[in-house]
Amino acid sequence: MDKVDITQVATAKEAGYLAHIAYDSVIFGFDGKQLKILISEYHNTKLFALPGGFVKINESLDDAVRRGLRERTGLDNIYLEQFHVFGSLERYIPETMEMIMKGGGHNPVEDCWLLDRFISVGYYALINYESVNPQPDELSDSCCWYNIDQLPTLMQDHTMIVAKALETLRDNLDKKLVGMNLLPERFTMKELQTVYESILGQEIRRTTFQRSMLAKGILNRHEKQFSGKSHKAPFVYSFKKDA
Amino acid sequence: MDKVDITQVATAKEAGYLAHIAYDSVIFGFDGKQLKILISEYHNTKLFALPGGFVKINESLDDAVRRGLRERTGLDNIYLEQFHVFGSLERYIPETMEMIMKGGGHNPVEDCWLLDRFISVGYYALINYESVNPQPDELSDSCCWYNIDQLPTLMQDHTMIVAKALETLRDNLDKKLVGMNLLPERFTMKELQTVYESILGQEIRRTTFQRSMLAKGILNRHEKQFSGKSHKAPFVYSFKKDA
DNA sequence: ACAAAAGTGTTAGTGGTACACCCATGC
DNA sequence: GCATGGGTGTACCACTAACACTTTTGT
Structure with missing residues (x-):
């Protein structure tokens, strides 16, 4: 997609992105039995991470x-x-x-913008x-x-990000129609x-539910x-x- | 506080801040009768705004x-x-x-970092x-x-930020002990x-409450x-x- | 005595819990 | 018939709503 190799420019501007801002997405799916999320594994590193990315200069955060x-x-x-912004120093x-x-x-150039500190906005998707x-x-x-209760060890603070996403999802369970987006x-x-x-993460009484x-x-009830x-x-x- | 005039340097780094990231704070107070928030008015502009600021390079977002x-x-x-991140293009x-x-x-230098696009994290305080x-x-x-229902016209999207803060505060009323922080x-x-x-924004039945x-x-009940x-x-x- | 505001009792309604029971289906 | 899982009826409990009533205080 990108014409420039983002690791070969020093500044975010040259790469076409905003510096210091990233997002991480916790993408939930349901296979009929269990709740799952998408996890990426980087080449040759054994590092597992949430799918994330950067914001282009002429693009809204949501976009x-x-x-x-x-x-x-x-x-x-x-x-x-x-659901949350992660802006601590420890994540740098x-x-x-x-x-x-x-x-x-990719061998990054000296002072590559990707090696700077990032503040990350957490999003969850259903x-x-x-x-x-x-x-x-x-x-x-x-x-x-990956099953939500069988995740590999994730890099940096991504395990905490998943926990926070799940916590928010729980809080929103009654307010927003969560099921609509996870089910066929x-x-x-x-x-x-x-x-x-x-x-x-707990059983519910069948009749009450x-x-x-x-x-x-x-x-709507169908045949x-x-x-x-x-x-x-x-x-x-x-x-x-x-x- | 700052030794450099932040309007007289081109890059955020020279000023000691992270580029593109700001925060806006909705600071709630209660005078015994009404809910109020703090609003700043800028010199010679008739512009009213939420108190906000930037993140230093070696400082967490919360700090x-x-x-x-x-x-x-x-x-x-x-x-x-x-409570929310505001990252649309319209706010630029x-x-x-x-x-x-x-x-x-202050007459800003050419290409001053303060004139770049900012993504702002909304915080509310009690x-x-x-x-x-x-x-x-x-x-x-x-x-x-200012009384929450008698705010002046605020710059940019700050009116929406206040609305979102109030909405979040409402949702959290039962979960978090809001009263503890607003009352003596x-x-x-x-x-x-x-x-x-x-x-x-509505009356509550005295006895039920x-x-x-x-x-x-x-x-605790006292004398x-x-x-x-x-x-x-x-x-x-x-x-x-x-x- | 009276008005104003605080505190409590009483009744009804609503929504969840627990349990029982019946229904439909394939073996 | 029987095991399995789906659907509903009933009694109970907790919490809220609505209203009436009593209590305390200063004028």
């Missing part, structure tokens, strides 16, 4: 994050929310950044797991799904419950789904459009 | 905000919370920034109104309290109720206060320390 998501997932119109570790660049075969084929970026070997168009009550359980969800009046299992077929639901 | 609050209020240990209006500097008697004597900064004529050590139930009402607050178990008014003297309360 920068959307651009990064589009490059990695192919999706547009993603549900996206800011130029050695790590240098390792990543060298691992990718996407439909089925409709995505994750793509690694230029510096990464892979970009794949039609789903069973059991699937919706599993989404809630994996976000909250069913009643409280229906009481919200945000679901039953015959699964071939030896038990009663569940109703299938979808979210009401106007909600 | 930068605390430093700014200390300079304006004299207070340390302020209750502080991030270098002409306004130039007016402010010229109004303050402080004890009585213990503060607001101080204007170098570029401001004044820094004073001891207060009546009526005062606490007025804080809640002015944040929510009293019962729900007491049910939380976070208040009654004789106000000299012709009615029953109210109890005085304080927040429990461990909460």
